[in-house]
Amino acid sequence: MGTPDPRPLAEAFKGLYAKPEHIDYAVIDAFSEGAYAGNPAAVVVLPAFKDVSWMQKVAAEFNLSETCYLVKRSTKLVEGDTVTPQNESSDDSGVSTTAASSDDLQDGSQEGTVSAPEADAQAKHVIHEYDLRWFCPTYEVDLCGHATLAASFVLFETGLVGKKETIFFHTRSGLLSVRTVGPEIGDAQSSSAEGRSTPAMEMIEMNLPWTTTTPSTLSSVETLTETLKNVEVIAVGKAAHRLIVELGSKEDVENFRPNMQELMQCDSEALFVTASGGPVSGYDFVSRCFFPKWGVDEDPVCGSAHCALGPYWSTKLGKDNLLAYQASKRGGTLAIQVDKKIGRVYLRGQAVMVMAGVLLK
Known part of the structure; x- marks a missing residue:
């Protein structure tokens, strides 16, 4: 008797992933170092936002505290390593590009693939712009931190965004910036507050709005x-x-x-x-x-x-x-750092991917 296939559905389901009408998703446990802890969020990657009714039904089907939807806008080179939503010079997207931003890079450009002289590359930084929307099981919300962490983790983990690059999310709560920080990457330079420290392990840092109590x-x-x-x-x-x-x-x-x-x-x-x-x-x-x-x-x-x-x-x-x-x-x-000078809150956390698949309907 032969050894049974340990994944009997893998071959049967293989064809599902090749159909362009099907939609990729992942479920991420946010603010956790291990699986089945922290806060789970579903991340759905779309070429363009679908009807709100459909997005709400999918969120109800996942029945997690949050389901978020990602749509890519662009990838750009900007001058300097300090890129924040608070910079005064901005293009019409709200992202600071200073005087010499480049044309959009090819989709999916990765760390180390930008064609530029070495000296010039050191003065530029790659940013990726995405639209991001969040849905709880009953309706769309204005801000969700753990689903933002989950969406960022998907982009960094899959290589759609390089670990030393920055993500800007366009949301109902304004422009949110995200980067990876850690001993191999260095600390984010996006805060004006003093006393920032590099974490001992790799973490994702989100620049979020301050809420007054x-x-x-x-x-x-x-x-x-x-x-x-x-x-x-x-x-x-x-x-x-x-x-x-x-x-x-x-x-x-x-x-x-x-x-x-x-x-x-x-x-x-x-x-x-x-x-x-x-x-x-x-x-x-x-x-x-x-x-x-x-x-x-x-x-x-x-x-x-x-x-x-x-x-x-x-x-x-x-x-x-x-x-x-x-x-x-x-x-x-x-991990939290509040910046009183500009009224922002920086949240750092880790995440784990526990599911990945396709939506068929």
């Missing part, structure tokens, strides 16, 4: 009687229609059990609970995030939440570089 009174959470009855509430804030509740301890966050019906009825679209990491955890703060109105009871690791939580804890702790842990069942780690 304003203090709120305890009366703003008085309807959450069941949700907050067993915890100590230190402070309450509002950040872009989302409720931030600081609890008394890391253990309060870890053991938190919200009443989802109360969250559905409150006047905020989401609830973030957070607390100091304490003296021995190794983290500056911990958090958990709940979005039942979006069809996501608990978001395992929420990047956009840390656009508010990062500045909140930066002010409270008096430091700009923070290490955070989202204490969901899956769990995830985020």
Whole structure:
């Protein structure tokens, strides 16, 4: 008796991948060093955006906290190594190209393939522009950090973008820049803040908008009687229609059990609970995030939440570089640096690809 084929469907499915009408996708676990942790996001690569109804149905089919769609715009050479959305000189795309940007490179150009004299190449930087949209299972959202990390990971991991090159995503939250940083690559040069450090391992760094948190009174959470009855509430804030509740301890966050019906009825679209990491955890703060109105009871690791939580804890702790842990069942780690000079939040994380395939319909 012969040895059975360990992948009996591989040959049968081989023809599916060659059909041009089928669409590539990958599922990425973001803010995690290993598979089946962090926050999963589906990344769908399209030649052009499809009908919103179709994109929403696909997001509901994946039923992950986020599904994102990528469409390529261009690849360009720009002068200098410092390329940020905040630069004053911009072309009509919003990306700074200074006075001597080149024509678009061929699609898929990779690190080391740019044809230019060596001296001139040292003064130029390759950027890739993509349109990016995010959908939770119920509707399109304005910003998703973990799906942005997932989309970036797909581009870097597949070689569509070189590890020393920059991605600019055109989104509903403006222009977002992403690069890889690490001991073999060096630190990103895109921040004006001081005290940046090169991580010990390769990570993806996202330049995201700052979300301001304003203090709120305890009366703003008085309807959450069941949700907050067993915890100590230190402070309450509002950040872009989302409720931030600081609890008394890391253990309060870890053991938190919200009443989802109360969250559905409150006047905020989401609830973030957070607390100091304490003296021995190794983290500056911990958090958990709940979005039942979006069809996501608990978001395992929420990047956009840390656009508010990062500045909140930066002010409270008096430091700009923070290490955070989202204490969901899956769990995830985020390195955060807030830049008060330009009002941006830099999130660093790792990711793992756990699925890849094609959409047939």
